Amino acid sequence: MKPTDTADPDYFHKVVDCQWACPAHTPVPDYIRLIAQGRFTDAYMVNRRSNVFPGILGRVCDRPCEPACRRGRVEDEPVAICRLKRVAADHKDEVADKLPRAPIAQNGKKIALIGAGPASLTVANDLAPLGYDCTVFEALEKPGGLMISNIPSFRLPERVLDEEIGYILDMGVKLKTGHRIDSLKALLDEGYDAVFVGSGAPKGKELNLPGRQEADANIHIGISWLESVAFDHVKSIGKRVLIIGVGNTAMDCCRTSLRLGADEVKVMARKPREFFKASPWELEDAEEENVEIVVNHSPKAFVIEDGKLVGMTFEIMEYDTDERGRITDTRVVGEKTIPCDDVILAIGQENAFPWIERDLGIEFDKWDVPVVDETTFESTRKGVFFGGDSAFGPKNIIWAVEHGHQAAISIDKHCQGLDVSERLPRGLNLETAKMGHNEWAYSNGYDPSQRRQMTHVELAKRFKDLDTEVELGFDPQQTAVEVERCLNCDVQTVFTASACTECDACIDICPVNCLTITPNGEEADLRQRLSAPADNLDQDLFVSEDLPNTGRVMVKDEDLCLHCGLCAERCPTAAWDMALSEIFLPHADDEAAERARRRAAE
Amino acid sequence: MTSIVKPRIDKHLRRNQLGLTVRDYEGVMSTLCAGCGHDSVTAAFVQAFHEMNLEPHRAAKVSGIGCSSKTTAYFLGQSSGINSVHGRMPSVATGAAAVNPDLYYIGVSGDGDSLSIGIGQFAHAIRRNLNMLYCIENNGVYGLTKGQFSASADIGTKAKYGEVNEQPPIDPVLLALSLGATFVARGFSGDKKQLVPLMKAALAHKGFALIDIVSPCVTFNDHKGSTKSYAHTYEYYHPVIHADFVPEEAEITAEYQDGGAITVPMHHGGNVTLRKLGRDYDPRDRDQAFHLLRTREGSEVLTGLLYIDETKPDMGDMNRLPDEPLNVMDYSKLCPGSAKLAEVMKGYS
Numbered sequence: 001m002k003p004t005d006t007a008d009p010d011y012f013h014k015v016v017d018c019q020w021a022c023p024a025h026t027p028v029p030d031y032i033r034l035i036a037q038g039r040f041t042d043a044y045m046v047n048r049r050s051n052v053f054p055g056i057l058g059r060v061c062d063r064p065c066e067p068a069c070r071r072g073r074v075e076d077e078p079v080a081i082c083r084l085k086r087v088a089a090d091h092k093d094e095v096a097d098k099l100p101r102a103p104i105a106q107n108g109k110k111i112a113l114i115g116a117g118p119a120s121l122t123v124a125n126d127l128a129p130l131g132y133d134c135t136v137f138e139a140l141e142k143p144g145g146l147m148i149s150n151i152p153s154f155r156l157p158e159r160v161l162d163e164e165i166g167y168i169l170d171m172g173v174k175l176k177t178g179h180r181i182d183s184l185k186a187l188l189d190e191g192y193d194a195v196f197v198g199s200g201a202p203k204g205k206e207l208n209l210p211g212r213q214e215a216d217a218n219i220h221i222g223i224s225w226l227e228s229v230a231f232d233h234v235k236s237i238g239k240r241v242l243i244i245g246v247g248n249t250a251m252d253c254c255r256t257s258l259r260l261g262a263d264e265v266k267v268m269a270r271k272p273r274e275f276f277k278a279s280p281w282e283l284e285d286a287e288e289e290n291v292e293i294v295v296n297h298s299p300k301a302f303v304i305e306d307g308k309l310v311g312m313t314f315e316i317m318e319y320d321t322d323e324r325g326r327i328t329d330t331r332v333v334g335e336k337t338i339p340c341d342d343v344i345l346a347i348g349q350e351n352a353f354p355w356i357e358r359d360l361g362i363e364f365d366k367w368d369v370p371v372v373d374e375t376t377f378e379s380t381r382k383g384v385f386f387g388g389d390s391a392f393g394p395k396n397i398i399w400a401v402e403h404g405h406q407a408a409i410s411i412d413k414h415c416q417g418l419d420v421s422e423r424l425p426r427g428l429n430l431e432t433a434k435m436g437h438n439e440w441a442y443s444n445g446y447d448p449s450q451r452r453q454m455t456h457v458e459l460a461k462r463f464k465d466l467d468t469e470v471e472l473g474f475d476p477q478q479t480a481v482e483v484e485r486c487l488n489c490d491v492q493t494v495f496t497a498s499a500c501t502e503c504d505a506c507i508d509i510c511p512v513n514c515l516t517i518t519p520n521g522e523e524a525d526l527r528q529r530l531s532a533p534a535d536n537l538d539q540d541l542f543v544s545e546d547l548p549n550t551g552r553v554m555v556k557d558e559d560l561c562l563h564c565g566l567c568a569e570r571c572p573t574a575a576w577d578m579a580l581s582e583i584f585l586p587h588a589d590d591e592a593a594e595r596a597r598r599r600a601a602e
Numbered sequence: 603m604t605s606i607v608k609p610r611i612d613k614h615l616r617r618n619q620l621g622l623t624v625r626d627y628e629g630v631m632s633t634l635c636a637g638c639g640h641d642s643v644t645a646a647f648v649q650a651f652h653e654m655n656l657e658p659h660r661a662a663k664v665s666g667i668g669c670s671s672k673t674t675a676y677f678l679g680q681s682s683g684i685n686s687v688h689g690r691m692p693s694v695a696t697g698a699a700a701v702n703p704d705l706y707y708i709g710v711s712g713d714g715d716s717l718s719i720g721i722g723q724f725a726h727a728i729r730r731n732l733n734m735l736y737c738i739e740n741n742g743v744y745g746l747t748k749g750q751f752s753a754s755a756d757i758g759t760k761a762k763y764g765e766v767n768e769q770p771p772i773d774p775v776l777l778a779l780s781l782g783a784t785f786v787a788r789g790f791s792g793d794k795k796q797l798v799p800l801m802k803a804a805l806a807h808k809g810f811a812l813i814d815i816v817s818p819c820v821t822f823n824d825h826k827g828s829t830k831s832y833a834h835t836y837e838y839y840h841p842v843i844h845a846d847f848v849p850e851e852a853e854i855t856a857e858y859q860d861g862g863a864i865t866v867p868m869h870h871g872g873n874v875t876l877r878k879l880g881r882d883y884d885p886r887d888r889d890q891a892f893h894l895l896r897t898r899e900g901s902e903v904l905t906g907l908l909y910i911d912e913t914k915p916d917m918g919d920m921n922r923l924p925d926e927p928l929n930v931m932d933y934s935k936l937c938p939g940s941a942k943l944a945e946v947m948k949g950y951s
Contacts, residue, residue: 075613503638504642
């Protein structure tokens with residue numbers, strides 16, 4: 001293999017699995033260290049820079065970081081990253097004075113943002129401090145998008161939303177609630193310099209089975225129903241409720257039903273558990289509330305008696321799977337009718353753009369979804385940008401935030417008359433973490449503690465109203481243990497081949513056998529002859545330059561490295577060093593600052 | 603030494619026939635200097651025992667005084683050991699082996715402990731063919747007393763602060779050969795691919811097995827001008843013959859059959875196969891071993907299993923000692939009583 005190019009920012013970024021997996025690339029180990037030092041406000045600000053809504057995401061993020069967490073490979077459970085994010089948000093001091101503000105003089109550019117969800121709010125958050133005049137149009141009475149309409153307040157209290165959305169509105173962003181945009185053409189005619197569409201994927205999928213029309217009064221579309229509950233239009237539901245579908249919306253529907261008077265709630269799944277779309281922790285939380293999850297039941301018909309819904313008929317399914325767990329054959333082996341008073345359909349949602357005229361130069365594809373550039377988020381019409389669920393279909397809040405950041409860069413460039421596709425590259429800064437003899441600027445010891453479990457409000461107390469937050473947040477003891485579980489993957493192992501004497505000290509001390517000195521070879525071959533076979537192909541091999549004494553190479557399998565620094569402590573020549581990496585991921589303000597620097601240089 | 607103990611994470615590690623990972627064969631945290639060759643030798647012991655599927659308590663570790671002698675604490679934490687008096691480890695090993703021949707005796711010594719203060723003990727342990735693996739972690743200096751030349755320092759080698767050694771070195775391999783040792787090898791701490799199989803073969807050998815291991819002192823003897831530095835050893839490193847221990851149940855594969863590999867059946871079962879590396883050399887021939895060592899070119903560090911003789915009786919056989927350890931021997935057999943004593947005494951009257 002060729003020597004690894006560690007100057008490429010992506011190499012060390014990828015080693016920080018959580019940050020790499022996070023769509024907004026939140027520097028997780030960095031803020032966990034700040035929490036460990038009790039610097040909650042600083043931890044919050046580090047978070048906010050990349051994900052804008054730490055308090056919200058600390059409760060309801062989809063957490064792509066956690067399945068990626070190295071700790072989950074080293075032992076079984078990842079670091080409770082999401083919970084720690086909430087610790088920062090819960091315990092921070094006043095941050096208003098630390099937030100960017102709009103400049104006294106604006107730059108005269110007007111931006112319209114459609115939908116007050118996380119994508120639009122992020123665009124406004126990035127652009128308002130640069131002097132842009134941002135107006136957010138929201139059809140509902142309150143801002144937040146799905147964060148307010150679809151996520152129940154027992155998971156995400158409204159005060160948290162108000163606070164974090166407030167920080168953005170306080171930058172001088174104009175918010176027009178109850179203002180549905182019915183025509184993009186009309187909006188464009190108002191002379192905005194750019195339009196950002198962040199209207200989400202607001203259309204819940206329908207299930208057209210026999211009886212659907214007759215029983216309409218007791219059949220609800222999940223996301224619309226949750227919205228009606230959030231805005232107090234719906235205050236009760238029948239005793240026996242069936243939820244169709246097992247995504248995260250289904251989990252919110254079943255738990256909300258319990259708080260509106262239902263006492264027998266079943267979630268009906270067509271497939272076995274391993275095919276569920278809901279996050280494992282959301283499934284667990286629902287099951288803790290005695291929601292029954294019924295597998296292998298495929299909806300067949302709604303059962304009507306005297307014009308009223310009394311039950312639903314399901315086909316009982318059987319599946320054959322191959323060795324990889326993929327379904328190879330499906331059979332119907334029976335039929336069953338389950339009595340119920342209400343049915344909630346939570347089988348997915350899609351984009352809908354009836355309000356975008358098709359002659360505006362915005363191209364739609366064969367699924368009637370606008371064609372959007374994956375880097376610039378620009379549609380085929382200059383100056384019209386998409387982000388969040390309205391860009392590439394339903395994802396989650398953290399993806400919407402990242403879309404917002406990227407779209408903000410494009411909008412800024414568009415308004416300045418620059419090429420939107422010419423963007424600042426990512427960067428990397430490495431700084432040694434060595435403080436003295438075997439002393440490091442981070443806690444390098446390995447704490448074998450297990451993941452801390454979130455404490456929940458007692459079952460008896462939580463169903464009294466809709467707003468009792470179920471999760472209590474980590475207490476100081478839980479926090480103190482959990483922060484030490486983080487392996488500090490951003491403190492990188494940096495190798496200088498010319499200094500290596502090939503004494504084997506690092507190889508002997510490595511607790512996870514991730515180092516080897518060996519003759520070089522092709523990757524597939526190398527992977528087999530390391531100290532421990534490198535069988536996780538998702539993780540890179542680091543290969544050094546040729547070593548001075550024998551011409552062999554140092555190979556490191558990035559898979560299980562604990563970042564404990566023992567290689568560097570054992571290295572007599574400091575050929576191994578632990579260095580704190582900072583990945584530079586440009587936002588709109590970085591682009592603007594770079595422009596200013598260049599202007600000043602000229 | 604390191605600031606923290608090596609974390610114990612072993613769910614990914616290969617388990618041997620006993621269901622143990624290499625981590626089960628480790629000892630306490632090393633307090634040696636970072637980069638010390640001795641720590642690599644320690645790691646080689648751990649690996650050899652693991653690969654041989656020996657229970658970690660089946661060893662008895664004995665040592666004298668010196669950096670090398672500290673290392674017995676760093677491997678096989680579940681076995682017993684004695685860190686004895688300077689240069690007197692062979693006596694302790696002799697006593698222990700006499701009363702309990704059931705354990706694998708591992709002596710770890712240094713060039714000071716074996717070639718200066720303990721050279722007499724070392725010589726006599728060889729002479730009586732004590733059944734043990736005797737490793738000399740050889741770095742050419744007294745590291746524990748700040749880097750004076752030891753008896754194995756080569757002529758012309760430079761000390762850290764500039765003195766040049768003029769006294770001829772004692773080569774433990776030549777010494778052992780001339781004293782009639784039955785297993786004589788040289789290794790290098792930086793090459794576990796050679797060292798681990800050597801250790802396994804030595805453990806399978808019945809009798810005195812010497813492995814002289816070039817194990818650089820990173821603090822006092824790893825500079826330019828030293829003939830026992832990592833750089834110097836790598837430059838002049840010359841494996842002559844590669845020994846592999848092949849356990850009884852495993853087949854001797856074709857890899858060994860070509861190129862005229864030599865197979866030596868071992869007393870404790872299994873075979874040692876010897877693969878020639880470049881030179882025509884038979885390690886069963888003592889004269890050839892002498893010749894090879896006396897005619898080495900320049901600074902060549904000749905390594906490998908240089909001499910092996912499986913036919914000689916060990917100390918236990920020569921002295922007709924019981925195979926059964928005294929600690930499990932029936933008391934009536936161990937102490938036959940006053941009537942038997944009287945009978946024995948009658949023989950002298």
